[in-house]
Amino acid sequence: xxxxxxxxxxxxxxxxxxxxxxxxxxxxxxxxxxxxxxxxxxxxxxxxxxxxxxxxxxxxxxxxxxxxxxxxxxxxxxxxxxxxxxxxxxxxxxxxxxxxxxxxxxxxxxxxxxxxxxxxxxxxxxxxxxxxxxxxxxxxxxxxxxxxxxxxxxxxxxxxxxxxxxxxxxxxxxxxxxxxxxxxxxxxxxxxxxxxxxxxxxxxxxxxxxxxxxxxxxxxxxxxxxxxxxxxxxxxxxxxxxxxxxxxxxxxxxxxxxxxxxxxxxxxxxxx
Numbered sequence: 001x002x003x004x005x006x007x008x009x010x011x012x013x014x015x016x017x018x019x020x021x022x023x024x025x026x027x028x029x030x031x032x033x034x035x036x037x038x039x040x041x042x043x044x045x046x047x048x049x050x051x052x053x054x055x056x057x058x059x060x061x062x063x064x065x066x067x068x069x070x071x072x073x074x075x076x077x078x079x080x081x082x083x084x085x086x087x088x089x090x091x092x093x094x095x096x097x098x099x100x101x102x103x104x105x106x107x108x109x110x111x112x113x114x115x116x117x118x119x120x121x122x123x124x125x126x127x128x129x130x131x132x133x134x135x136x137x138x139x140x141x142x143x144x145x146x147x148x149x150x151x152x153x154x155x156x157x158x159x160x161x162x163x164x165x166x167x168x169x170x171x172x173x174x175x176x177x178x179x180x181x182x183x184x185x186x187x188x189x190x191x192x193x194x195x196x197x198x199x200x201x202x203x204x205x206x207x208x209x210x211x212x213x214x215x216x217x218x219x220x221x222x223x224x225x226x227x228x229x230x231x232x233x234x235x236x237x238x239x240x241x242x243x244x245x246x247x248x249x250x251x252x253x254x255x256x257x258x259x260x261x262x263x264x265x266x267x268x269x270x271x272x
Contacts, residue, residue, distance in 0.1 A: 040093060041135045044086040045142050051078050051205065052146060059206060072147055079143045080231035081204025084224060086139050087168050088195040090132040091175035098124055098179025099188030121176055121262055128172045129165070136164060151237040160234040163247060167227055170251040171195060173258030180265040198224040223250040 051059070052075045060074030101120065144150075152160065175192050182188035201218060202208070202225040208216050219225055226246035233240035 037131060037135070040086075040089050040131065041138050043089050044082050044135070044139045047085060048078070048082045048139065048143060049146070051082075075143065075146060075148045076150070076236060077232070078205055079140070079148050080228045080235060081199045081202075082139060082143070083136055083164065083231060084167070084199050084204065084228060085196055086135050087132055087164070087171055088192070088199075090128055090135060090168070091171045091195065092189065092192045093131075094124055094128045094172055094175040095179035095182065095188040095192045096185055098176050099182045099185045102180060102182075103185060121266060124176055125169070125172050128175075129168055132168045132172075133165075150235040152235050153237070156234045156237060160231065163227070163230055163234065166248065166251045170254040170258065173255050173262060175258070177258045177262040177265060180262055198222060199228060202228055204228050223254070226250065 052071060056071040056074035056078070060070045060072070060077070063073040063077055098121075140148075178191045179188045182191060199205070201215065202222055203219060204224070208219040208225065211219055223246075226243040227250065229243040230240045230247045232238070233243065
């Protein structure tokens, strides 16, 4: 083995070790402040119950054969949007955590330690993925309890897990960049909220065809609509068409933007 190969392997080993340490740090924070996780799970569940039991009877009337879907049909229609909102709620906490680290002086301490430069950001990303996976499982469980009956087979369930993981990874890296860019924790708590609003102006709660022409155009071409349609198609076994390719494309683009933006911002902060 050459010296260069040995050095690269050693650097990779240190990066993995330091990222694991930072992941443990973030998981301890979650254990220390369980209210954040409760809020993360509670908000999507409240939205699910609100839309199913208060609006579902009316909004569901236009769904199903002959437009007679009702509440039972609507719970299946709205669940994909609620799952996506679960992810967007989680990244809000990520942006806040990153901004807190950047404003409370922890970076100054990290400068004096022999740790991998990217490990802090990687720890935040991995911690969010674990937390989001737990929240998604709980929210989906509640949806099943109130009448959601997915028809997905094993392959579609596996594809669904892959899509949710890809979406979480993409939005988390973007949230990390927003947290690094924010001048304060308050700013970091506001900027990612646009992601929570996007499912409402997509096909998450009503079909895009029912919207005014100008809003329909936005709903059809914004990134969250193909993501919702992909999740819905996989859960209900109705096929996903081009939405699957659009979902992967949007996720790769958002991941790349978030990752390189975050890397650049963090490098500037480390070099101060």
